[in-house]
Amino acid sequence: MMSNNSIHYDVLIVGTGNAACCAALSALEKNVRVGMLEKAPKQDRGGNSALTGHMRFVFQGIDDLRPLVKNTNEEELQGLIDRLPRRTEDDSWDEVMRVTAGQCDPELLRVHVTQSRNTMQWLASKGQDWVPATGQQALGDNILIMNGGGYGMQQRYYAALDRAGVSIHYQHAAAELILDDGKVCGVWARTPNGMTKFTAGAVILACGSFEANPEMRARYLGEGWDTVRIRGVPYNTGEGLQMAMDIGALAHGSWTTCHASPQDINISEHTLPSQHAISGGDSTDRYVYPYSIMVNTNGERFVDEGEDTRGRTYAKMGRAILAQPGGIAFQILDAKARQMNLYPTNYASATGAKSNTLEGLAHELGIQPENFIKTVSEFNTAIQPGDFNPNRHKVDGKGTKGLRINKSNYALPVTDGPFEGWAVRCGMTFAFGGLRVDPETSQVQHNAGWGIPGLYTAGEMVGGLWIGNYASGSGMMAGSTFGRLAGSSAALAVLAGKP
Template identity: 55%
Template structure:
């Protein structure tokens, strides 16, 4: 029996934010487009459906207000007080700061220069944003309806524009003709194998965060058992298929986005959980806590920088502890500052006690060691104004500890006391493919472009190394997805 065969100008592999931005951009230029989504329809959207932010530059809150259907002036005033602008230079510096200067400069230039224009392009497609004034916010805005609704709007737009969606369809092979040109993919669907011919292929099917074998291979021992914050479908299929046709690997294959998550979180998260009352398991109030391991001792500077520039590496520190777990400790002041509201909304796993000894016993920790850790911490806090602004550092630090805390040093001396258990969970991997920064075209190990092959999203290597600023992956996915879609459509038109 012959395989089913389909023909399109452009085929996009992956139905996350990057893939759907690519599909929409190609459709806008008149290309016929297919999107292959590995997940069933009810679980479509990838990790993008589980997030909430895009990080982009803006010159004033007026640049944010135009993104909102009904801007709340009080909330905009809060944003103005916290972070009135983020210039292109600020965004560049943030990425270089979090990646220790290792971000590819050409990719970063494209990212920074195209971020806000891409946001306005999305606005023109019916997407909207809301102010984000939460006490532990990582960004000043969030997408209306968060990532789940963004993805639903993306899918609706692509379908209305004529895009064809193939669910439960996993790419197994990139097809290359005798001239070395990519001319389609082979995929497996519930009915069997099928061939999808195209003049250009865009890979946007995520990293290898859901593949235990690849995690252990690239990230190291123990990473095969780490929980996955995202969907179970990102298993490195696109990366492996691209490497098989000579694509050049690029970026940091030995690092990833890994953050502190609820100690009882599930092994992975499905998009269908969002409209069905699913809770978010991120536990991001840690800069205002002290974190202790099972030995009852601190092991990291909880506030070396603002939360949005540390959370993606903080999971690494947690994973390195005994049992791969830790506890975030707070006292009554955290409640007065409103720092635990997100924990309450999302049923965080924790305990409350009237004394530190009782708190330690409830968590299974040694009361004497916890008491000694907290006493030393309190004594080491230096004079200065405490200002838990999620976008600014207050310099309220400790001095003289084995590991000092650099900011937001809130004493822990007023009951009731609270402790929240956290583990490490991976969100996405940083290693990917080398591309031309202006076109998103994949490059060959021989030093030339691979005709007809493009990539975007988690598969694009070189931007993130060791750490990552909050919301940047979604923004980069939109920027390079749009670029890939436009150039793939032009390639298809030139080969018509």
């Protein structure tokens, strides 16, 4: 049933994740009335933002960290700086250009790099806080994690929005943008009770990518992607992108690549925030691979496991795994990995096998034994002199020479039993393709070359930042930065009475 009545807001935001919440808080600073639409029920609100833990940001030293970390003493802060003294704008720029092979949109990257530090301070002023990355979380190359993870961060957002009187309409799936003489002035939303009309001075789309849509995965990413498991919520099915392109929004960035990482072979088809909060999160991530050799069922290596630090390679490893027979692979390590405490704690629940011999391990895992033993022997022989150093922030240079696929760093001989192997598959988080925006306002651009009046976007719907690969924590940071821009730009446009 279609409602004849409409609900009006100055700024209407589609989505309730990190980018959407930042847009709302930013718009509220301009004293406008804000409403939000959430496709999921209340207990599973927040999209993939509720499932993460990191933000990758520029900082110059300990003084930049103090406002972000509450209830932490100077000794703990100094320990963080000892691990990573700073991440400069040049460092951040070079890193994104490095992981995207120079294909990142430079204007978007300029905003992302120059605004991340200020955005973090702004988030702290809104009640967000972080804690030192320790234990399993320290195995990445970010030194802070959100207090309570992404789920905790989202709860703080919702508390702030509730105090400000923002209405969130749950189980309201945005279905169509409403136009008036070329200007976006609202959204039709599908609910369990029929269609509801929302009108607005401006609309901000911040409702994620298309990772949970098998048809769009197959269409844009290619063969085999329609059956991958999702490291995220089932609600991000691409409607936001599609409804924007239906009115002429210009697609931007890489629509054939995505964030896809090594996950336990038994990862579920998707993850809900409510389940994630109960489980403690990240239980299926399998990120010990830089210190392993990864082989397929034929017993062959297929990728440079130590090309760079884990934080700069994990998001493209899933694609390499998916291309293997059966879409599965095995992370192989020997007893030294246990002795050196290389395993993240979540490997306690990992799917795998242990054996005193390589042949026995191959049998347990279903790997072709002769090829496997040959692969391990050739790998061990090819390791070059140097010190193995599992530093999470910089590579150690200890690699191999003479192999069909050399390992660039972290080459640890696989010689001492018992040997362990872990079965992994590809888990997709989000697609890199999105919409072209004005980098200064996050206004969506029309394919004819102008901004679409009344339409803004943020989060993973912004295309052009990530091409083929991604660095850990970058998406949340960009989501906050462009969400903040979208919120303020939309509110100012509404107040000025113009698009």
